Amino acid sequence: xxxxxxxxxxxxxxxxxxxxxxxxxxxxxxxxxxxxxxxxxxxxxxxxxxxxxxxxxxxxxxxxxxxxxxxxxxxxxxxxxxxxxxxxxxxxxxxxxxxxxxxxxxxxxxxxxxxxxxxxxxxxxxxxxxxxxxxxxxxxxxxxxxxxxxxxxxxxxxxxxxxxxxxxxxxxxxxxxxxxxxxxxxxxxxxxxxxxxxxxxxxxxxxxxxxxxxxxxxxxxxxxxxxxxxxxxxxxxxxxxxxxxxxx
Numbered sequence: 245x246x247x248x249x250x251x252x253x254x255x256x257x258x259x260x261x262x263x264x265x266x267x268x269x270x271x272x273x274x275x276x277x278x279x280x281x282x283x284x285x286x287x288x289x290x291x292x293x294x295x296x297x298x299x300x301x302x303x304x305x306x307x308x309x310x311x312x313x314x315x316x317x318x319x320x321x322x323x324x325x326x327x328x329x330x331x332x333x334x335x336x337x338x339x340x341x342x343x344x345x346x347x348x349x350x351x352x353x354x355x356x357x358x359x360x361x362x363x364x365x366x367x368x369x370x371x372x373x374x375x376x377x378x379x380x381x382x383x384x385x386x387x388x389x390x391x392x393x394x395x396x397x398x399x400x401x402x403x404x405x406x407x408x409x410x411x412x413x414x415x416x417x418x419x420x421x422x423x424x425x426x427x428x429x430x431x432x433x434x435x436x437x438x439x440x441x442x443x444x445x446x447x448x449x450x451x452x453x454x455x456x457x458x459x460x461x462x463x464x465x466x467x468x469x470x471x472x473x474x475x476x477x478x479x480x481x482x483x484x485x486x487x488x489x490x491x492x
Contacts, residue, residue, distance in 0.1 A: 246430040247447075248279040249421055250306065251319060251350060251382065251411030255473055255488065256282075256290030257310075261464035262417045264294040264492050265476035266483055268301040275421040278430045281306035283319055286329050293492060301479050304432045310350055311336055316360035319348040319382070319411075322436060333360060334368050341377035346439055348380040348409055352400060354393040362400055369404060379439045380407035384446045386422025387413030389454055398446075407439045410446030416460045417474075422450045 253260035254267060262270070264282070271277050282291035282305060291307035298305040308321040312329045313336045320327050320336075323345040327336060337347050352360045369375045381401040384394050401408040410423035426445040427438035438444050467473065467485075474483045475491035 245426050246278040247276055247424045248435050249277050249412050249424050250281040251283050251413045252280055253284055253415045254282055254290045256287050257284040260415050263473050263475040266474045269476040270417045271303055272301050277421055279304045279432050279435050281308040281321055283308040283310045285310050286312055288326050306432050315364040316358050317350040319350045321346050333364050334374055337374045337378045347378045348382055350382050351385040353396045355390045380409050382411055383408040384410035384423045384448045385413045387452045407442045407444045408446045409444055419452050423448055
């Protein structure tokens with residue numbers, strides 16, 4: 245069986261603090277993940293660049309984005325271009341489908357987050373073409389402080405013909421893998437097949453807490469604001485602090 249974390253933010257997100265090379269280094273050294281997805285807010289360039297260097301680390305990267313639809317956030321996976329912002333959920337899913345991608349509802353019904361409602365998801369799945377692309381629900385989001393939202397999302401996923409997944413929604417290195425999705429196989433292709441067959445299992449390895457996340461996020465967010473980030477020059481070398489515009 246393989247493990248994937250399909251919701252990770254890099255410095256290409258306004259609120260992401262980890263460079264692509266640091267993410268890959270951390271995943272290989274500190275987790276048991278076989279596949280990850282880089283899903284920056286309304287952007288795909290970071291994911292594409294991560295894909296280019298991933299083979300040096302021995303990890304597969306799915307190119308993706310966390311898209312801001314009119315009804316809430318949506319994970320678009322297996323895409324290679326930016327998805328327009330602000331379209332309806334149904335139109336967004338159809339757009340992703342035309343690009344050959346798949347969609348997962350990100351942190352549905354999460355308190356304090358721009359999330360898709362139960363009603364929006366159920367309504368979208370009434371359309372057969374949409375249901376072929378909107379294949380999963382993030383039943384567990386390891387980055388949420390309010391775990392009650394995960395209980396609601398899990399119940400929703402169990403009531404619908406969708407794949408249940410768990411992700412970290414990580415904005416710092418330390419939380420990568422807090423939520424992970426188990427699937428048969430080891431590759432990004434195997435994962436896609438499992439998602440389409442609705443044969444995945446969500447696993448929560450640890451819950452994010454404010455005292456764990458906020459100090460670390462604030463430290464590296466401020467460093468990024470002043471032009472400094474952690475990065476990795478080579479898989480066999482340790483991470484360093486470097487100028488943000490000079491590193492990946």
